[in-house]
Every structure is written in C-alpha cells, then in structure tokens.
Amino acid sequence: MLRFVLFGGWLCSLVVGLVALSCSAPTPPSLVAIRPASAPNQQDSPLTLLGEGFDSTAKAWLVGADGSKIALQELRVLEPGKAEAVLPKGAAAGFYDVLWEQDGASSRLGSAFEVLSGVLTIDMVDVGQGDALLIRVAGGKTVLIDAGREEDVDALIDFVRKEGINRFDIVIATHYDADHVGGFAKLVYGEDGRPNTDDDRRPTEAWWDRGGFSKSTSYSSVRSLFPNIRKTLDGSGPESFPSVDLGAGVKLQVVTTNGSVLQKDGTLAKVDCGADENCRSVGTLISLGKFQFWTAGDLTGGGIDTPDVESTLAKIVDPVEVYRAHHHGSRTSSSQGLLDALSPQMILISAGRQNSYCHPSDEVLKRISPIPDLSLFVTTSGMIDGEKCGYVTSELVSVMGQRALLNAGNIRVQAGEDRYTVRSASGEVRAFEAR
Ligand SMILES: [Zn+2]
Structure with a gap:
C-alpha cells in the first residue's frame, strides 16, 4: 500500500509494510499575481495573492523602491496557489514589489502593486x-x-x-x-x-x-x-x-x-x-x-x-x-x-x-x-x-x-x-x- 506523507513541505511516499521511504523536495513558491493591483492608503485593503507552492509558514511583504518593507497582515494560505492578506492603511503612495518568503525560498514580483494616495x-x-x-x-x-x-x-x-x-x-x-x-x-x-x-x-x-x-x-x-x-x-x-x-x-x-x-x-x-x-x-x-x-x-x-x-x-x-x-x-x-x-x-x-x-x-x-x-x-x-x-x-x-x-x-x-x-x-x- 502506498501512502503519501508531508514533512514540513517535503512530500514523501511511504510503502507500508516495507522499509521504503522516498521524498521529493517541496515545490518552490512562485508568486504569479496580486489582486487587486492597486489600493488606496486611507484604509485597510484585502488582497489576494495567486501563484503555486504556497504553504502556511509563508510571509509576504510589499517592498518599496528604497527597500522599505511593509508586512502584509493576516496572511492565510487557502490552497497551494491562493492566499489572502490585508494591506494595513497608511503605506506611502507609489509602486511596490511583492515579496513572498517561505522555508528559506522566495518569489518576487517587480512593481506589481501600487498604493494610491487619493480617495x-x-x-x-x-x-x-x-x-x-x-x-x-x-x-x-x-x-x-x-x-x-x-x-x-x-x-x-x-x-x-x-x-x-x-x-x-x-x-x-x-x-x-x-x-x-x-x-x-x-x-x-x-x-x-x-x-x-x-x-x-x-x-x-x-x-x-x-x-x-x-x-x-x-x-x-x-x-x-x-x-x-x-x-x-x-x-x-x-x-x-x-x-x-x-x-x-x-x-x-x-x-x-x-x-x-x-x-x-x-x-x-x-x-x-x-x-x-x-x-x-x-x-x-x-x-x-x-x-x-x-x-x-x-x-x-x-x-x-x-x-x-x-x-x-x-x-x-x-x-x-x-x-x-x-x-x-x-x-x-x-x-x-x-x-x-x-x-x-x-x-x-x-x-x-x-x-x-x-x-x-x-x-x-x-x-x-x-x-x-x-x-x-x-x-x-x-x-x-x-x-x-x-x-x-x-x-x-x-x-x-x-x-x-x-x-x-x-x-x-x-x-x-x-x-x-x-x-x-x-x-x-x-x-x-x-x-
Ligand atoms: Zn464616440
């Protein structure tokens, strides 16, 4: 009987009754899109992140042109290709990279998000x-x-x-x-x-x-x-x-x-x-x-x-x-x-x-x-x-x-x-x- 077991992101197949265990490396996270692509800075804004290989240990940030980082709050991985988060209000207006990190691996989308200043x-x-x-x-x-x-x-x-x-x-x-x-x-x-x-x-x-x-x-x-x-x-x-x-x-x-x-x-x-x-x-x-x-x-x-x-x-x-x-x-x-x-x-x-x-x-x-x-x-x-x-x-x-x-x-x-x-x-x- 073949069973699959997850160890900290590693997917392992275990043949029950025999001493056989083989493991494959976790899929590295890949960020594909952020929706919406812009949000105003006068309020907290819900965001959806799309990609693959997401796991629940991840963290995500917006990274400004000067390297400043804004952590996305309440990050929840709903499935390996979809997560939700909240951008807290008050970010400076401008374009940001979106950075995803988990298990020492990262994925980055350049200038993918804009914080808007007016209502x-x-x-x-x-x-x-x-x-x-x-x-x-x-x-x-x-x-x-x-x-x-x-x-x-x-x-x-x-x-x-x-x-x-x-x-x-x-x-x-x-x-x-x-x-x-x-x-x-x-x-x-x-x-x-x-x-x-x-x-x-x-x-x-x-x-x-x-x-x-x-x-x-x-x-x-x-x-x-x-x-x-x-x-x-x-x-x-x-x-x-x-x-x-x-x-x-x-x-x-x-x-x-x-x-x-x-x-x-x-x-x-x-x-x-x-x-x-x-x-x-x-x-x-x-x-x-x-x-x-x-x-x-x-x-x-x-x-x-x-x-x-x-x-x-x-x-x-x-x-x-x-x-x-x-x-x-x-x-x-x-x-x-x-x-x-x-x-x-x-x-x-x-x-x-x-x-x-x-x-x-x-x-x-x-x-x-x-x-x-x-x-x-x-x-x-x-x-x-x-x-x-x-x-x-x-x-x-x-x-x-x-x-x-x-x-x-x-x-x-x-x-x-x-x-x-x-x-x-x-x-x-x-x-x-x-x-
Ligand atoms: Zn016309």
Missing part, C-alpha cells in the same frame, strides 16, 4: 476608437461610464479583472453609438458569454441611459436584464438629473442628458437634438473638494452643423480641473466657448490610432494647443498618416512640448481634495494643485 480614482481605459471610464472611490462606490465597442471590450475586461473589480454600483450609457455601448453585453455576461449566470458582472444600484429606442440591439438586450434598477434620464424633468454621493466626499451630478441642461436654479434648458444621437449624451460632473472632472460622451457644440448643447452648458458650468474631451476630440465639439468656460488644466482624449474619423481633429487641437499651462493626454498616437485627413496628431501638438503626451494608453487620474495626478500606462505622471 478618487478615474481610469480612462484605452479601448481604441471608443470610450470607457471607470470611477472608483476608496470605501465608496464604483461607476462605469460606457464600455467601448464590442470588438475592443476585451481591453476593458482585462482591466477590471486585473484591478479586481467584480461589480459596478452604477452603470451609465452616455448614448447609443456602438463605440460607447457595444461592449456592455460582453462585459456584463462574463466569461461564458451568457446572461443570468453566476459569472455575470451585474450592476447593483443603478443603470442609467437617455431612454427611448437604442439602435444597438446588444445594448437593448443587456439593459433589459435590469428593470428594477434601470432609470431613464430623458431630460424631461428634474428626476433626470440625479446627484449621487459616491462616498468619502465624492459627488456625481448629471448635468445634461437627451439635449436638456440643468440650470443653476433647477430649471431646464432644452436643445432640439433632432436625429443627432451625440447631442443626447449624458454629461456628468464628478467632484471632490476643489477637484472637478467633466465628462459627457460625444456631446455636440455646433461644429459641422450639429445641434449646439455646449453653448448652453458653457453658461452654467464652472471651471474644472480635468475635461474628458467630447466626441474623441472631433470638430463637432469642444467649442471655444466651452473650453473658455471649463478652463481645464488637463484634457484627456480617447481616440483610436489612425481611426477613420480623423479624431482628434485639427480644429480642436488648434484651439487647445495655444492655451498656456494646459496639459493633454491622448490614449493613442491618433492620426499618424497625413494622407488621410491632411494632418498628423503629433505635429499638431508639438507646440505644447512636454505638456502633451500621445500613446498614453490607459490613463489614470488620482485625486484628493486639493491635489491630483494624471498618469499614463507607461508611468509618466503630471501632478497638479486643484484650484
């Missing part, structure tokens, strides 16, 4: 020619605004998986163009691609859109799964303009939807959108202390004869720190009047590399580039071939020097009440004081 994190995920924005508040709510095109949504799914996000409190579809709502179904249905199964990523609190008919059939299907939390923001009355406390002092306010703009006195100003879908985009202001972030899908401002919602908006909006450029930097939008009213310190543009729409447009970049002290991040290199549109994005922004960054990839805004940073995927950081 508010806004990620513009690079979904090519489309939009997807994730808003997270430490100890508060998670909001998803748009999910990109169906063919690009894997970038968003990879992102939420890596960040350990498995539910959304609020989902907002700004409008029904495929580059904003095409990815929702695949994202919500999960790995098996089918609704109403255990792996669905279900919103828990609210699903907002402008109401009415959606020409995207996949979007119509996925929103119909949530009749109890779905709310139509058709712009006909004040209930179309919810204001939500996201926690830790962060507020989300809907300001425009379906061509209506909420005035300071609570009344509504309406623009006739006609058949223009972009004009109907839901626009929201996200604020924390002095920090303000404006985003509004593909909202139009009169360029190329589009209905002009931006002029109405410009009359009531206060200056913001960050403006996520409407309509991927298209010349339908980002009118001079709106740019003057918003007066941002930083503009973010989500646009596909060498896209067929010539985004971002030369008109908008020529309005942006002369503004003193304004910074610009674009997810991709934009237009790289002058043949197609008559301009190359990198040439148009070259006058901005270091203030403009192309190919930023996933862009992260990390905000506290007075200060914020904007970071590219490759780690270029700009730091600002909120005004």
Whole structure:
C-alpha cells in the first residue's frame, strides 16, 4: 500500500509494510499575481495573492523602491496557489514589489502593486476608437461610464479583472453609438458569454441611459436584464438629473442628458437634438473638494452643423480641473466657448490610432494647443498618416512640448481634495494643485 506523507513541505511516499521511504523536495513558491493591483492608503485593503507552492509558514511583504518593507497582515494560505492578506492603511503612495518568503525560498514580483494616495480614482481605459471610464472611490462606490465597442471590450475586461473589480454600483450609457455601448453585453455576461449566470458582472444600484429606442440591439438586450434598477434620464424633468454621493466626499451630478441642461436654479434648458444621437449624451460632473472632472460622451457644440448643447452648458458650468474631451476630440465639439468656460488644466482624449474619423481633429487641437499651462493626454498616437485627413496628431501638438503626451494608453487620474495626478500606462505622471 502506498501512502503519501508531508514533512514540513517535503512530500514523501511511504510503502507500508516495507522499509521504503522516498521524498521529493517541496515545490518552490512562485508568486504569479496580486489582486487587486492597486489600493488606496486611507484604509485597510484585502488582497489576494495567486501563484503555486504556497504553504502556511509563508510571509509576504510589499517592498518599496528604497527597500522599505511593509508586512502584509493576516496572511492565510487557502490552497497551494491562493492566499489572502490585508494591506494595513497608511503605506506611502507609489509602486511596490511583492515579496513572498517561505522555508528559506522566495518569489518576487517587480512593481506589481501600487498604493494610491487619493480617495478618487478615474481610469480612462484605452479601448481604441471608443470610450470607457471607470470611477472608483476608496470605501465608496464604483461607476462605469460606457464600455467601448464590442470588438475592443476585451481591453476593458482585462482591466477590471486585473484591478479586481467584480461589480459596478452604477452603470451609465452616455448614448447609443456602438463605440460607447457595444461592449456592455460582453462585459456584463462574463466569461461564458451568457446572461443570468453566476459569472455575470451585474450592476447593483443603478443603470442609467437617455431612454427611448437604442439602435444597438446588444445594448437593448443587456439593459433589459435590469428593470428594477434601470432609470431613464430623458431630460424631461428634474428626476433626470440625479446627484449621487459616491462616498468619502465624492459627488456625481448629471448635468445634461437627451439635449436638456440643468440650470443653476433647477430649471431646464432644452436643445432640439433632432436625429443627432451625440447631442443626447449624458454629461456628468464628478467632484471632490476643489477637484472637478467633466465628462459627457460625444456631446455636440455646433461644429459641422450639429445641434449646439455646449453653448448652453458653457453658461452654467464652472471651471474644472480635468475635461474628458467630447466626441474623441472631433470638430463637432469642444467649442471655444466651452473650453473658455471649463478652463481645464488637463484634457484627456480617447481616440483610436489612425481611426477613420480623423479624431482628434485639427480644429480642436488648434484651439487647445495655444492655451498656456494646459496639459493633454491622448490614449493613442491618433492620426499618424497625413494622407488621410491632411494632418498628423503629433505635429499638431508639438507646440505644447512636454505638456502633451500621445500613446498614453490607459490613463489614470488620482485625486484628493486639493491635489491630483494624471498618469499614463507607461508611468509618466503630471501632478497638479486643484484650484
Ligand atoms: Zn464616440
């Protein structure tokens, strides 16, 4: 009879009744991933460590660039490839290696974890020619605004998986163009691609859109799964303009939807959108202390004869720190009047590399580039071939020097009440004081 016995990590086979004992060395521990890949330093944060060969004698640390070590608390090995631990609050913001040690052996993941300083994190995920924005508040709510095109949504799914996000409190579809709502179904249905199964990523609190008919059939299907939390923001009355406390002092306010703009006195100003879908985009202001972030899908401002919602908006909006450029930097939008009213310190543009729409447009970049002290991040290199549109994005922004960054990839805004940073995927950081 053959039996297996464990001695301090060594696996031994014992042939009972005979004097035969053979042992194999323990599998050395190997750390593969840490989830989530980032956590704020204002609170204790639960973490999951994935790998192989874990045993219960292990210890784990975050190791800073200066060699300083932060011990992970309450480490529990659940199985040889999975452990849980808690990162105590108070760690200095920055990137850390993750170090695993047991039985004199160790495994290390370089720069695998980021400690965040502000309570508010806004990620513009690079979904090519489309939009997807994730808003997270430490100890508060998670909001998803748009999910990109169906063919690009894997970038968003990879992102939420890596960040350990498995539910959304609020989902907002700004409008029904495929580059904003095409990815929702695949994202919500999960790995098996089918609704109403255990792996669905279900919103828990609210699903907002402008109401009415959606020409995207996949979007119509996925929103119909949530009749109890779905709310139509058709712009006909004040209930179309919810204001939500996201926690830790962060507020989300809907300001425009379906061509209506909420005035300071609570009344509504309406623009006739006609058949223009972009004009109907839901626009929201996200604020924390002095920090303000404006985003509004593909909202139009009169360029190329589009209905002009931006002029109405410009009359009531206060200056913001960050403006996520409407309509991927298209010349339908980002009118001079709106740019003057918003007066941002930083503009973010989500646009596909060498896209067929010539985004971002030369008109908008020529309005942006002369503004003193304004910074610009674009997810991709934009237009790289002058043949197609008559301009190359990198040439148009070259006058901005270091203030403009192309190919930023996933862009992260990390905000506290007075200060914020904007970071590219490759780690270029700009730091600002909120005004
Ligand atoms: Zn769009």
